[in-house]
Amino acid sequence: MKKYILLIGVMIIVGLVFRSMGGPSFMRDSGYEITGQVVDNQGRGIEGVSFDFGALGTVETDQEGRWSKTGLKESVRVEPIKEGKNFYPNNVEVGMDRDNLYFVEEEWLEDILIWLSLDPDSSKANYEASASIRKLNGSNQAQKFSDTEIVVNDVMLQFDNAYDDGLVSLFSYREGDLKLENEDVITIKIIHPLLGWTAKEVEVPKQVGNLEITGDIDGWIGGEEDSIILEWSASNSELYKLWISLYDEQEELISDAVTLVASESYTFSDTSLLSSYDTDKLTTYIEFEVFAVNMYRLTDFSKNSGIEISTKEGPTVSNLPHN
Structure with a gap:
């Protein structure tokens, strides 16, 4: 009985010691790992770029520009640092395992x-x-x-x-x-x-509500009216995609076109869009459809790069017989 008591006592002491040391490796949370690479404009690795993880230490890139950091347990800001160099992205917030965290010379x-x-x-x-x-x-x-x-x-x-x-x-x-x-x-x-x-x-933007037209489409096509005006209700987007579909007298699609509009109205006066360069068919019917569009510029990446997303559908107006 004394042997059992002694064995239990030893096990408790060993358990307390392991606990104070964080436990054996297979019992401890080893944290997460980040790996990545820093390259120049030819895709060649840049050696000696440092990443400072505070109390967890600093790592540097090798000859191929590769680096890694293990044992991370909280979110960190990863920022490449090398004198005379600017990188994109400037920094990245990371809170879990991540491979291939790439940085490239900004220029x-x-x-x-x-x-x-x-x-x-x-x-x-x-x-x-x-x-x-x-x-x-x-x-x-x-x-x-x-x-x-x-x-x-x-x-x-x-x-x-x-x-x-x-x-x-x-x-x-x-x-x-x-x-x-x-x-x-x-x-x-x-x-x-x-x-x-x-x-x-x-x-994803909200769908546009009502679409109204001022003027007569038939009269504009025939040259009897100088213009027609489309107006629609505002969405949560900054831009709208105006889709124009042209049909012949058999209601067969001749061609279509699209234009981006930065307001809730658009005036059509130039009738040159009624002519298709692909065919000599004449436009008899037109259908207009308005989509809300959200456009995001990737300004940190490149001032002309961006992302565009439109609504699934929008209100229409036309002079087609079935409308």
């Missing part, structure tokens, strides 16, 4: 443009995402970006094509991937060694 991004569009699919039930990446200066650069990760919520865009003029396009290809509703907030991530690491939250 490299001055002539790189990324544009991401989120538009309703043909059924207007879901969304399709498409992106283009372009380097304005320098030939044969497009292929460098073909493995860019662009993720919209959990949908990763697929590589489509790289053109000789320096344009890379990517898209989401499965119908039903993006099921978004009005005012949903979605997360977009753009990841590539030469583009750094970008995360952006965007909001």
Whole structure:
């Protein structure tokens, strides 16, 4: 009996000692890990870039620009530091395991443009995402970006094509991937060694309400009226996409066009849009549809880069017989 009491006592003491030391490695929370790379404008690693994690110490990049930090248990701000160098992004807040946290020389991004569009699919039930990446200066650069990760919520865009003029396009290809509703907030991530690491939250705008027209469409087409005016109710967006569809007398679509408008009205006076360059058919009917559009500039990345998302549908007005 005394042996059992002694054994229990020893086990309690050992347990207390382990607890005071944080427990054995398999019992302790080892925290999370971050890994990444810092590169120049050619994708070459930059050695000697430091990351300061306060009491947890400092790490530096190796010859390939790679670095890692383990044992992190709280959110940290990750900021690359090297004298004479500016990097994009300037810093990133991290609170969990993350691989491939890329930083790139900021000046490299001055002539790189990324544009991401989120538009309703043909059924207007879901969304399709498409992106283009372009380097304005320098030939044969497009292929460098073909493995860019662009993720919209959990949908990763697929590589489509790289053109000789320096344009890379990517898209989401499965119908039903993006099921978004009005005012949903979605997360977009753009990841590539030469583009750094970008995360952006965007909001699906509210649908436009009423659409009214002043003037007669038939009279404007026939030249009897100088203009027609479209007016619509305000949404929570700064921009509106005005979609114009032209039909012949058999109500077959001839062509369509789109214009962005920064107000809740638009005046049509120039009738040149009634002519299609693809056919000699004459426009008999027109349908106008207005979509609310939220546009977000990626100003930290590049002043001309951005994200555009429109509502699934909008109010219409036309002179089609069925309306």
